[in-house]
Amino acid sequence: MNINDFILEEIKALTLNDTVRCAQQVCENLPITHIPIVEGGKLIGCLPESDIQTIEDKDKKLSEYSYLLDIFYSNNKTTLLDLIVLFADNDCNLIPVLNEEMNYAGYYELSDVLDAFADSPFLHNESETLIIGKNKSDYSIGQIAQIVETNGAKLLGLYISSENQDNIQVTLKIITQEINEVIQTFRRYDYHVVTQHEDDFYLEELKDRAAYLRKYLDM
Known part of the structure; x- marks a missing residue:
């Protein structure tokens, strides 16, 4: 174009x-x-x-x-x-x-x-939108790209969508069939996942049920 x-x-x-x-x-x-x-x-x-x-x-x-x-x-x-x-x-x-x-x-x-x-691949291609946050002094664009790609996903693009004195939020457009794997990897690297995803809800619900079951068995 x-x-x-x-x-x-x-x-x-x-x-x-x-x-x-x-x-x-x-x-x-x-x-x-x-x-x-x-x-x-x-x-x-x-x-x-x-x-x-x-x-x-x-x-x-x-x-x-x-x-x-x-x-x-x-x-x-x-x-x-x-x-x-x-x-x-x-x-x-x-x-x-x-x-x-x-x-x-x-x-x-x-x-x-x-x-x-709107017609650019960044917006037009079918993809997942993920917003993550972290302390401004700790985040790294290189690390973000590496986390996405090591999970077999493709990073279409990203931009800094919000920031204040201490924290920053980055919006990512990702092509992937397994967004939950990307989300969990970001969490392991201490990124806060701002956006809500159906697969993530399901996983968190399973964790809550497992925790409840362990508590019940310990009674």
């Missing part, structure tokens, strides 16, 4: 000489959070839709509101994960793209990027 294939040009970028009315009309016709503003092929910034709609004098030029512009963009080397972070950090559904000459080349839409991510 080439993320550059998702660059769009359907929405025409505006200039600082365009009017507020023109910008408001663009936002009325399209569900976008920002409008790219370009001068001489160069991106000046992105005008937020939420600010555009509050301007009452529709005949004024956008140059009078340049202080409202947000500055964010991507380039043709930006990765899929970098784009998702950009969308989240800027609370937007449109990100301008600059080419190697730093000229405006188009934009990415959030829906297209999310669809591309």
Whole structure:
């Protein structure tokens, strides 16, 4: 997959000489959070839709509101994960793209990027999701991968999904027919298993019954 294939040009970028009315009309016709503003092929910034709609004098030029512009963009080397972070950090559904000459080349839409991510093997392949936790000073990505693979499973990918001052949680996507073996191995290495799995429930129930039986026999 080439993320550059998702660059769009359907929405025409505006200039600082365009009017507020023109910008408001663009936002009325399209569900976008920002409008790219370009001068001489160069991106000046992105005008937020939420600010555009509050301007009452529709005949004024956008140059009078340049202080409202947000500055964010991507380039043709930006990765899929970098784009998702950009969308989240800027609370937007449109990100301008600059080419190697730093000229405006188009934009990415959030829906297209999310669809591309959803179709990636990381999410699309049939797999088990496992979330594990451990003290930040003790966990090791290398050890995590080794635990998965020594149980005959395949690690599709992982990411740090939560952390605080002391602990960290890692989300794993694993291809395996025996997720319980992976879970028990993580426990032996003092990882806390956050996610709940049916096979694990069954094993824990057997352990509880065995403990109850031993207690009964000792009476």
